[in-house]
Amino acid sequence: MVGITGYGVHVPRYRLTGQVVGAAWGGPGGKTERAVANHDEDAVTMAWAALDSCLAGKSQNEVGGIYLASTSLPYLEMGNSALVASALDLACEIHSADFSGSVRAAASAFLSAINGVKAGAARSVLIAASDLRQAEPGSPAELEVGDAAGGLMVGSDNVIAEIKEVISLTREIVDIWRREGETYPHEEDARFVRENAMLPLLKEAADKLLKKAGLSKDKINKVVFAAPDAKTAQTFHKSLGFSEASALGGELYQKIGNSGAAMPVLLLIQALETAQPGDRIIWLVYGGGCDAFLLEATDKIASAPNRGSLGKAIEFRRVISSYGKYLQFRGSLPSEKVNPYTSPIILNREEAAIIRLHGVRCQNCGERYFPPRRICKKCRTKDKMDDWKIGHRGKIYTLTKDHLPPTPDPPVVMASADLEGGGRFYGQMADCDAAKAEIGMEVELTFRRLHEGSGFINYFWKMRPI
Amino acid sequence: MPIAGEVAILGTGYCKFGENFNSDYKDMLVDAAYLAYADAKIDPGQIQAAWLGTYLPYAWGFEGVAGSTLADTLALSPIPVVRVSNYCATGLEAVRNAAFAVACGEYDVVMACGVEKMREVPGRGSLVAQHVEKGHPVYCKGRTAPGIFALLASRYLHVNKLSDEILGKVAVKNHHNGSMNPKAHFQREITLEQARKAPPVAEPLRLFDCCPTTDGAAVVILTRKELAQKLNKDYLLIKGFGAATNGGYFTIQFEPDFDFLGFRATQEAAKSAYRQAGISDPAKEIHVADCHDCFTITEIINYEDLGFAPRGQGWRLIEEGVTSLEGRLPVNTGGGLKCSGHPIGASGIRMLSEVCDQIRGRCGKRQVKRADIGLAHTLGGPGTVACVAVVGRP
DSSP: OOEEEEEEEEOOSEEEEHHHHHHHHSSOOOSOEEEEOOTTOOHHHHHHHHHHHHHTTSOGGGEEEEEEEOSOOSOSSSOHHHHHHHHTTOOSSSEEEEEOSSTTHHHHHHHHHHHHHHTTSOSEEEEEEEEOOOOOTTSTHHHHBOOEEEEEEEESSSOSEEEEEEEEEEOOOOSEEOOTTOSSOEEOOHHIIIIIIIHHHHHHHHHHHHHHHTOOGGGOSEEEEOOSSHHHHHHHHHHHTOOGGGOOOSHHHHHTOBOGGGHHHHHHHHHHHHOOTTOEEEEEEESSEEEEEEEEEOTTGGGOTTTTHHHHHHHSOEEOSOHHHHHHHTTOSOOOOOOOOOOHHHHHHTHHHHTTOEEEEETTTOOEESSOOSBOTTTOOBSOEEEEEOOSEEEEEEEEEESSSOOSSSSEEEEEEEETTSOEEEEEBOSOOGGGOOTTOEEEEEEEEEEOGGGSOEEEEEEEEO | OOSTTTEEEEEEEEOOOBOOTTOOHHHHHHHHHHHHHHHHTOOGGGOOEEEEEOSOTTTSSSOOSSTHHHHHHTTOTTSOEEEEOBTBTHHHHHHHHHHHHHHTTSOSEEEEEEEEOOTTSOGGGTHHHHHHHSSOSSTTTTOOHHHHHHHHHHHHHHHTTOOTHHHHHHHHHHHHHHTTOTTSSOOOOOOHHHHHHSOEEEETEEGGGBOOOOBEEEEEEEEEHHHHHHHOTTOEEEEEEEEEEOSOTTTGGGOTTOOSSOOHHHHHHHHHHHHHHTOSOHHHHOOEEEOOOSBHHHHHHHHHHTTSSOTTOHHHHHHTTTTSTTSSSOBOTTOHHHHHOOOHHHHHHHHHHHHHHHHTTOOGGGOOSOOSEEEEEEEETTTTEEEEEEEEOO
């Protein structure tokens, strides 16, 4: 049996509300809100967060591949998935690939993963769908899109939802596009796209999938597809002709926003969170065609490790205080330019420590060190160090809220925290309400963008309040 | 021969500290050197070797990469000169190295100079930019000089259940002292209310908890004890000189056994200096001190590291006025780094100069009553290097 064996979500902590947007542009704004990636987040860091959650309680050793799906990969050229793999401390002997091009990227990655596992090429494959959706300031899309990531694990042990049937349709259509160098996507006439492109393809894919599976529409418990907004999703659902009960609620649209390539995966997770054993789920993923999957929840669905995590991620929120701050987060405003010293040569040499968070432990006296060192400070034993993976959770020992370093979100909270399992970490805090940061606070390490010295992105770890 | 008891201070001098927009690195060096020559009662031609303390040439100024800057500027070539750099302990480190050269008998008369020209660039382009744009690509990013010491301030206030008022009181004391020092960067008093309402810099440190970005130069001239009497009767002796290191620049905040309440480098440097000087109870035997108050919290922590107060009790010296000008152990009588300013390479020698001036009774309005034995202390990096010098009457 091949299917989904786990999932994880990451919803950035910040929310842009209709109220804040309305106040900025003079419109009513409305009651909706959307998730906004922090200034130090991008598709890579959000993918890491979703997959880190997906991997909780599982062994990295069983992972044979990692696929990253996104329309907003921070690097147009360079292995984004390899970076996520390294931050997850996955082994070198795995397959990795970036999937992009349209919001269907996650389905393409998912299909490749299924085929890989079926063919015996990997025991398990991780898929992250992660998108930071840019919308033109002042446009209606500004409140409709959202930033988030969803992670899935595909394998054959402990399957929570089995893949029963798959079909793919490919159709060229100029509907939504973004060319090299462009920040914001263009959309062709909305009614044309929705009524002449999306809906007919969703219908066709659903019908062909059901025909192939030999099932009628009333045998389907949940129908999952991404639409531009909650209202359109409702309309589409009616037109597709499935039971009313098989429709998903619109809270992802209203609380996170349409998260592009991540949206289909988050919606699928939404369906899995409430699925009962035996439930049949149809998952339709549109974009340059349409992929359609029939999944069936197994009796392990109710005990899925992350059940309930989507709701928690939606609730762990902090409203962004002003529209100006939102523009700062997106880099839309001119800001103090800094060029911190860095070098890919250094980062490559220190990858195990900087990206994988490996310290060392003295073979002679057991003393642990992060960052790693060659000579033990306690017993002066030289070059006899074992690899030691530092804990990812800890407690703030001391901290300061520093108003000097340039940042889109002052002050920078710098903290030194005692880690579970020994050792200490020192660095910036992330997603942190500075007024509430204090000694004794529980934190976890999270993978973030640190700076863009020398024109490339320098990622590192920050401490996030739990 | 060791330094202690054998190396004499013939004279000291330092230029006006501040934002010296109309003086360059070399002007300040000339001003400080000629004050020191006069104080030492020597002719420049008597200097046989020199040490130049400049922490970061090319970072904010453009001079001082090597010792030849000094030799050329003061027209002392061909004497040998080497540049010394050891974070904020640079100035005293230059003195320590110069003292070794005298003690070993290689030279009769030498000079140690400290010069730092930090205000060729805006304050923000000076030390803040160093932290933002230099250093390890990812470790400690977001760290600033006040941020380093603010970590100690947070912990110290937390552990000792104190409010930030105690920090403000250090600033008030040093501003009071600085108001009587015509060469200080800041020469005005502040109130506790001003200190507590000042904008935050690196919390809990506020504006008045931080030393400024300053230009300055300071010079000390050394000789052997036997020669000193012939050259200048008003000489002083180095009674003890300790230096120590602890921890790495990019790793100390990662060390699990660092309690963020004290600096081992200072403790070890002090221990060594006291042993040489035969001091067993520094709180009683030291009469006047200039310690490294880069930030107000550092001064309180120095009290404990230097043995002026037991662990966790340093703040009481401020609360009880022990370290004020009228107190039992006046500290930072010239305003400290807080008000004199902190041109990094020059600071240690300016501090030594202030202590010598107190011992020699030349401090005018800020002169303390009893000053036979004085101490100068500098702390560098994130607390990873320190120097302690004990000086006194022969």
